[in-house]
Amino acid sequence: MVYLYYFFLLRFILVHRLKPCSASSCEPVYHIPISIVKCRFWNGSVSFRTTLITLIIFLCLVAFYSFIPRDNQVEDQNVAEKVGQFYGLNKRLIQKIQVIFPRSQYFDKEAQKDLIQQSYTLVRFSQNNWRLINPIVVDADKRKVDRLLSDLLEKRIKRRIEVTSLLEYGLDDPTVKISLFTQDGSTKTFLIGKKTVNYSIYAKEKLDSKIMLIESSIIRDYSKSPDDLRNLMSHNVSQSKDSRKRVFDFQRAETTQIDILSTDLEIVLRKQPDGNWQMTEPNKSIVAQPMVEDLLFFADALKGTEVQNLKGLPKAKIRVRFYTKEAEPTVLILHHTKDNNEVYAKTRDKETMFRIDDHLLKLIRQIR
Known part of the structure; x- marks a missing residue:
């Protein structure tokens, strides 16, 4: 025209x-x-x-x-890649999912009536098992979590746009923040903003300079309650058959230092005055805060099955010392096979040995 x-x-x-x-x-x-x-x-x-x-x-x-660009937008034409493909995210390598609804009001007030705006966090504690750790601690349904990941990673990027301001797209104060933590310690955080035409919604990876258009169903996909994600079968079985016992007690919130000691390595993590954790040994560096928080959480919630026969325990050993204001640290000793198929745990001051899953050991190795 x-x-x-x-x-x-x-x-x-x-x-x-x-x-x-x-x-x-x-x-x-x-x-x-x-x-x-x-x-x-x-x-x-x-x-x-x-x-x-x-x-x-x-x-x-x-x-x-x-x-000449119109409305301060520069578009990437013919973008047909999926979100996971474009940002190099493999569903099998994701270890943690954190979903935050920071807004009390959704942009679409009519659609908000049917939405569950509750923040939650999921953590993978073995290859095929997930656990909901916030707002409650309960086993999650693997199929539901896989579907949750696919709902984001399999969505096609309809268009990528370079903009000068995030305000008009609702990305300065997003409706949802979805953070995916991978095995290598990296994190991708996706901000979800306002809906637009053709069943699309504005979204942005936090560190990406451009925004993108994806299917607007992402809001409903991630609007979940704990009951939507929990593994009801596992929950029912655990109520009657779970014989696991708590391995040890320590003050997770009061922990100020963590030492990880093995035959070939010594790692020291110290909590800074601002609340962040820093590695001081073997070299001074910033450590991923969520990784340390997960380590503390799973150590505090560690459960296992008591082992009667202590013969033939794996020789490989890792000591983890948790320091608080108390004079003596709480010491957790882990025995594991080379392939990590068998992991055992005990405390320094007790002889009782427990068979545990390998999730805590995996977290320790990620920090190493």
Whole structure:
């Protein structure tokens, strides 16, 4: 439509820039303007210079419309990759999912009536098992968690847009924040903003300079309650058959230092005055805060099955010391096979040995 407008504008300029034609075949301007244009143009009334200038102006206007960004947006055309593919996320390597609803009001107030705006956190504690650790601690249904991950990672990126401000897209104060933590300690956080046309919604990976359009169903996909995610079968079985016992007690919230000691390595983690954790040995560096928090959480909630026969225990050993304001630290001793298929735990001051799952050991290895 814009090109058509410019075409008629050019014709208007041509008609009204021409002088009256002396040819007898020409009708008055107000009767048949098209014949006037033809006559005057072909009779030479329009100079070549005038025509050339007008044509150049027209082409410049077309170029301006075609190539200058509109509404401060620069679009990536033909983006058809899925979210997981584009950001290099493999569902099998994700260890933790954190979903936060920071807003009390959703942009779409009508749709908000049916939404459950509750924040929650899921952690993988073995290859095929997930656990809900916030707002309650309970085993999660693996199939439901897999579907939850697919709902984000399998969504296609309809379009990527470079913008100057996040405000008008609802991404400065997003509706949902979805953080995915991987085995290598990296994190991808996706911000979900306002809905737009064609069942789309604005979204952005926190560190990406561009925003994207994905399916708006992402809001409903991640609006879950604990009952939507918990493993009801496992819960019912555990009520009657779970014979596991708590391995040890320590003050998780009061912990100020963690030492991880093995035959080949010593790691020291210290809590800083601002509440963040820092590695001081073997070298000083920043450590991923969620990783340390998970380590403390799973150590505090550690349960196992008591082992009667202590013969043939694996020789590989890791000591973990948890320091608080108390004079003596709480010491947890882990025995494990080389392939980590068998993991045992005991405390320094008790002889009782427990068979535990390998999740705590995996967290320790990630920190190493």
